[in-house]
Amino acid sequence: MMRTCQIVSQKFAIEDAHTLSIAQEHGAYDTLAKCQEFTPLEMIQIIKESGLRGKGGGGAPAGAKWALMPQDSEQSSVLVVNCDESEPGTFKDRQIITKDPHLLIEGILLTCYAIKAQDAYVYIRGEYFQFQKVLQRAIDEAEEAGFLKNINITLHRGAGAYICGEKSALLESLEGKRGHPRLKPKQPEPEWYFGQPTLVNNVETIASVPFIIQNGAEAYRAFGTEKSPGTLLFAMSGHVQNPGVYEAEFGVSMMDYINHYGGGIKNGKALKAVIPGGASTGVITAKEAEEVTLDYEALRSMGSALGTGGMIVMDESTCMVSVLKNLLEFYHEESCGQCTPCREGTGWANTLLGKILNKRGSSADINQLLEIADTMNGKTICVFAPAVSSVIVSFLTGFRDEFEVMV
Ligand SMILES: Cc1cc2nc3c(=O)[nH]c(=O)nc-3n(C[C@H](O)[C@H](O)[C@H](O)COP(=O)(O)O)c2cc1C
Ligand code: SF4
Numbered sequence: 001m002m003r004t005c006q007i008v009s010q011k012f013a014i015e016d017a018h019t020l021s022i023a024q025e026h027g028a029y030d031t032l033a034k035c036q037e038f039t040p041l042e043m044i045q046i047i048k049e050s051g052l053r054g055k056g057g058g059g060a061p062a063g064a065k066w067a068l069m070p071q072d073s074e075q076s077s078v079l080v081v082n083c084d085e086s087e088p089g090t091f092k093d094r095q096i097i098t099k100d101p102h103l104l105i106e107g108i109l110l111t112c113y114a115i116k117a118q119d120a121y122v123y124i125r126g127e128y129f130q131f132q133k134v135l136q137r138a139i140d141e142a143e144e145a146g147f148l149k150n151i152n153i154t155l156h157r158g159a160g161a162y163i164c165g166e167k168s169a170l171l172e173s174l175e176g177k178r179g180h181p182r183l184k185p186k187q188p189e190p191e192w193y194f195g196q197p198t199l200v201n202n203v204e205t206i207a208s209v210p211f212i213i214q215n216g217a218e219a220y221r222a223f224g225t226e227k228s229p230g231t232l233l234f235a236m237s238g239h240v241q242n243p244g245v246y247e248a249e250f251g252v253s254m255m256d257y258i259n260h261y262g263g264g265i266k267n268g269k270a271l272k273a274v275i276p277g278g279a280s281t282g283v284i285t286a287k288e289a290e291e292v293t294l295d296y297e298a299l300r301s302m303g304s305a306l307g308t309g310g311m312i313v314m315d316e317s318t319c320m321v322s323v324l325k326n327l328l329e330f331y332h333e334e335s336c337g338q339c340t341p342c343r344e345g346t347g348w349a350n351t352l353l354g355k356i357l358n359k360r361g362s363s364a365d366i367n368q369l370l371e372i373a374d375t376m377n378g379k380t381i382c383v384f385a386p387a388v389s390s391v392i393v394s395f396l397t398g399f400r401d402e403f404e405v406m407v
Contacts, residue, residue, distance in 0.1 A: 002260045005231040007211045009247040011100045020141040023102040031213045043114035049217035051229035056202030069115040078198040079120040084165035088279040090310035092233035093203035101138035107206035126160040162334040167200040181382035224250035228295035238313035250295040269315040277307020280387035282394030320399040325353040342385035345376040361407045
């Protein structure tokens, strides 16, 4: 049974809700007065209690990240909103910034209040040129209306690199450097932007904050599961009748979602596979798709991940070798090249897949792919390479026979 959930998509169907006047008619910025009832620390506590998890792919608890931000530092903190959205299969954040940009701005203002930040940056995918204009117009409107008296919001366009969505690469890029991921600290700590403590959150994470502040942590927890509370803007592409972005609560059955919102598989064909959470999550088989629910825990138990919830649905006519080759071309192009296993591994795997696809490969090449995947796992600066590794393994676990018949 699919419940209607509208935490971030409430105004999506309202005409011109991207304009300030219409957005305000429907409650935009009402929470700014309400948040004054709380201290910044109380705001962080509410976010912790809501169980809000980051919606940029990792699902990290948002409240715990916010709590890392210093409350008594003389240095001002910074908020960075990640709108890089460059992963194949993921196209949800653009819905928020075009259909309800004031919701994001309201979330930014609430978050800045909680973490005591005066500067916020929205790092937006370079190709989102038209969407960026809508967001900039909304920021200008909010400024003219006096909502941004204490906060500067700056929109920064990326230059088209997928890796710049990784938060530390994003910050390097924002600092004007090449977008290379940084080494991870041993202990949890804030990110750093020009030496200032910085919080990086996804667009949808920040856009979920007004609902939580307006309605309370329990209202958010009324959706989803115990460990994956709330909702997600799941995106669906591929062989479905109605591809698109639809908000649903965590924990619903994947097939119910595909049938209810997607209208089922196109042209009466059978389902073959689903990439469940954007291109960097492992593929699952039709049988697994029939069993799995859309939450972090269920997908992890299948050896995949919920990621961004961007589902790529594939029917029985899909060649899985071609799909993996297509993905490896992308990964090879997008590896930043700092780590040898990633730089060389993506290129080598791409070459081997080309050989297999052109019927010039051998069984040894298939085994070699698994060895390359093993070398890419756990030995690199960022999780790009381990994600690619798990994708290769998932294709060879679920669909090895398709690779075998080509060699
Ligand atoms: C290769 C790579 C690309 C990423 N791209 C994005 C992105 O486009 N948008 C995003 O919000 N997070 C992206 N992430 C995750 C970010 O590093 C970070 O975890 C996220 O922005 C934190 O926000 P959240 O906790 O609200 O999800 C990416 C991670 C990796 C490894
Ligand atoms: S794993 Fe790949 S993308 Fe990440 S830092 Fe290393 S080379 Fe760059």
